Amino acid sequence: MSGLEIWLLAVGLAMDCFAVSIASGIILKKVQLRPMLVMALFFGLFQALMPLLGWIGASFLSHLIESVDHWVAFVILAFLGGRMTIESFKDEDCKNEYDPTSLKVVSALAVATSIDALAVGVSFAFLGINSLSAILSPISIIGIVSFSLSMLGLMFGIRFGCGIACKLHAEFWGGIILIIIGVKILIEHLFFS
Secondary structure, rough: OOHHHHHHHHHHHHHHHHHEEEEEHHOOOOOHHHHHHHHHHHHHHHHHHHHHHHHHHHHHHHHEEEEHHHHHHHHHHHHHHHHHHHOOOOOOOOOOOOOOOOOOHHHHHHHHHHHHHHHHHHHHHHHHOOHHHHHHHHHHHHHHHHHHHHHHHHHHHHOOHHHHOOOHHHHHHHHHHHHHHOOOOOOHHHHHH
């Protein structure tokens, strides 16, 4: 994967964090530095950790499906992107259903928003990332982008509330990015390798 693809992938994955952070900012209503940093750090950490775990697990199996690895990467990214895109059309009002200052809630949200990143880690193994040093750059970028977009989402939610924030469709655009990357991987492997 090229550097640009990794950055786009990181943005795509971070869109769940961004959307949840906007909702959390709406609930917080005012800047509360400690809970905001905790949430952004947890989101960034889990978004970086999950692809590493997925990559480790899949690295042991990649030699078994080398001939179809591009299809596996495509299916994973297209499925995740499609699911994110469909989820973006669900009608969700801004509700105070959780406490974004609770460590238990933040931990659960960090895990929930990073499940997609676990599957992306699996696709990294099938794309030929075969050493720990090679995976460190993508997972670092994913973690940093997730942290940054989480902080931005929190500030955005605090500042604008439901009005503008709910119209961004962050999940939709994140899903589209993942689908495009999956299609690109498939086309490259089918026609250019």
